[in-house]
Amino acid sequence: MSEHFPVSRDTFDEVMVPNYAPSAVIPVRGQGSRVWDQQDKEYIDFAGGIAVNCLGHCHPTLVGALKEQSEKIWHVSNVMTNEPALRLAKKLVDATFADKVYFANSGAESNEAALKLARRWALNEFGAEKSQIIAFKQGFHGRTFFTVTVGGQETYSAGFGPRPADIDHAEYNNLDSVKALISDKTCAIMVEPLQGEGGIISPTAEFIQGLRELCNEHNALLIFDEVQTGAGRLGELYAYMDLGVIPDILTSAKGLGGGFPIGAMLTTTAIAKHLTIGTHGSTYGGNPLACAVAEAVIDTINTPEILAGVKAKAQLYTDGLNAINAKYKVFSEIRGKGLLIGAVLNEQYQGKAVDFLNAAMAEGVMTLIAGASIIRFAPSLVIPDKDIFEGLTRFEKAVASLTA
Numbered sequence: 001m002s003e004h005f006p007v008s009r010d011t012f013d014e015v016m017v018p019n020y021a022p023s024a025v026i027p028v029r030g031q032g033s034r035v036w037d038q039q040d041k042e043y044i045d046f047a048g049g050i051a052v053n054c055l056g057h058c059h060p061t062l063v064g065a066l067k068e069q070s071e072k073i074w075h076v077s078n079v080m081t082n083e084p085a086l087r088l089a090k091k092l093v094d095a096t097f098a099d100k101v102y103f104a105n106s107g108a109e110s111n112e113a114a115l116k117l118a119r120r121w122a123l124n125e126f127g128a129e130k131s132q133i134i135a136f137k138q139g140f141h142g143r144t145f146f147t148v149t150v151g152g153q154e155t156y157s158a159g160f161g162p163r164p165a166d167i168d169h170a171e172y173n174n175l176d177s178v179k180a181l182i183s184d185k186t187c188a189i190m191v192e193p194l195q196g197e198g199g200i201i202s203p204t205a206e207f208i209q210g211l212r213e214l215c216n217e218h219n220a221l222l223i224f225d226e227v228q229t230g231a232g233r234l235g236e237l238y239a240y241m242d243l244g245v246i247p248d249i250l251t252s253a254k255g256l257g258g259g260f261p262i263g264a265m266l267t268t269t270a271i272a273k274h275l276t277i278g279t280h281g282s283t284y285g286g287n288p289l290a291c292a293v294a295e296a297v298i299d300t301i302n303t304p305e306i307l308a309g310v311k312a313k314a315q316l317y318t319d320g321l322n323a324i325n326a327k328y329k330v331f332s333e334i335r336g337k338g339l340l341i342g343a344v345l346n347e348q349y350q351g352k353a354v355d356f357l358n359a360a361m362a363e364g365v366m367t368l369i370a371g372a373s374i375i376r377f378a379p380s381l382v383i384p385d386k387d388i389f390e391g392l393t394r395f396e397k398a399v400a401s402l403t404a
């Protein structure tokens with residue numbers, strides 16, 4: 001066994017690269033939607049590790065799948081394939097529009113694969129001029145240099161030298177802004193079917209269907225980044241299923257592994273064929289441990305009961321947050337879909353989302369923010385109703401203390 005000497009938040013500043021500013025709280029164990037820190041203080045988890053822990057902490061089915069696989073084989077690399085990867089791919093194909101799957105380790109890597117595939121498809125099918133990628137302001141697609149440049153926050157990709165080229169940004173929910181950019185030189189449109197990091201913004205039906213039509217007109221691929229919206233988060237296995245639009249490529253990560261790192265890119269046979277042998281790859285992608293856990297995640301969440309539960313629990317949040325707002329008048333809007341919920345702070349509290357997050361933490365409930373003025377909730381899809389009520393009670397105390 002490795003030696004477990006004491007560590008604290010100060011250790012972070014000592015030995016970690018300073019790109020994060022983590023909370024003073026260091027969680028050490030979790031069970032369902034409850035988490036305990038080093039001092040054994042209990043928290044209700046409304047954050048879900050940023051929309052990742054879709055079945056809470058230490059869900060017995062996931063623990064079982066991980067333990068079982070951990071005693072069989074951990075890693076073989078992609079020089080060989082493995083049973084959990086093949087089973088998971090089959091299940092994803094059976095459950096979606098896709099015929100083919102590529103596995104990665106994260107959302108960014110899944111999107112990187114999607115973008116490289118789109119560029120290669122366009123080059124092979126139409127020629128080198130068809131390379132433009134259209135994405136959206138405030139969109140988020142990860143932190144590799146390609147994905148962060150496709151993302152819609154200029155500051156995130158600034159300061160790293162020359163950016164990948166031929167990427168343009170339109171405005172979300174504004175079809176005219178897409179029409180102004182798109183042409184036969186457009187290779188793909190990459191879009192979140194609900195902007196997560198950008199502020200919990202749902203697409204209008206007209207916008208999302210219009211994107212599909214524009215892609216068809218200009219022979220461009222429609223890529224849905226479902227890293228945050230997928231794996232049941234919005235009440236369907238994938239968000240596209242409720243939008244009346246089928247993408248050409250879909251990426252999944254976050255909830256797919258329920259806390260174990262994995263990402264996937266899903267597409268059709270006709271598009272997939274352009275990623276020929278040697279064109280792309282990953283050492284860990286499709287790792288047996290990750291795929292065994294993700295298989296258990298898909299088996300567990302892709303059921304009518306769990307998905308209906310997401311919608312019912314979402315209503316409890318909306319009702320609870322509206323009740324808090326009726327008393328304290330802090331929000332201008334409660335928005336989102338399924339268990340991806342944004343409480344938008346009103347004029348008086350602009351820029352104060354972090355204060356609410358910190359006050360909530362002090363009261364024993366973990367939340368997230370999406371930008372400076374939105375409090376975000378992305379709990380487990382199976383959070384017990386009593387934990388929702390208890391967490392909202394604690395959250396109300398935080399709101400009361402901030403507004404006093």
Ligand SMILES: *Cc1c(COP(=O)(O)O)cnc(C)c1O
Pocket residue numbers: 105106107108109111140141142143192196197225226227228229253254
């Ligand atoms: C979180 C997120 C990503 C990046 O995923 P990582 O696993 O952090 O690389 C990409 N797209 C969306 C929509 C996300 O929410």
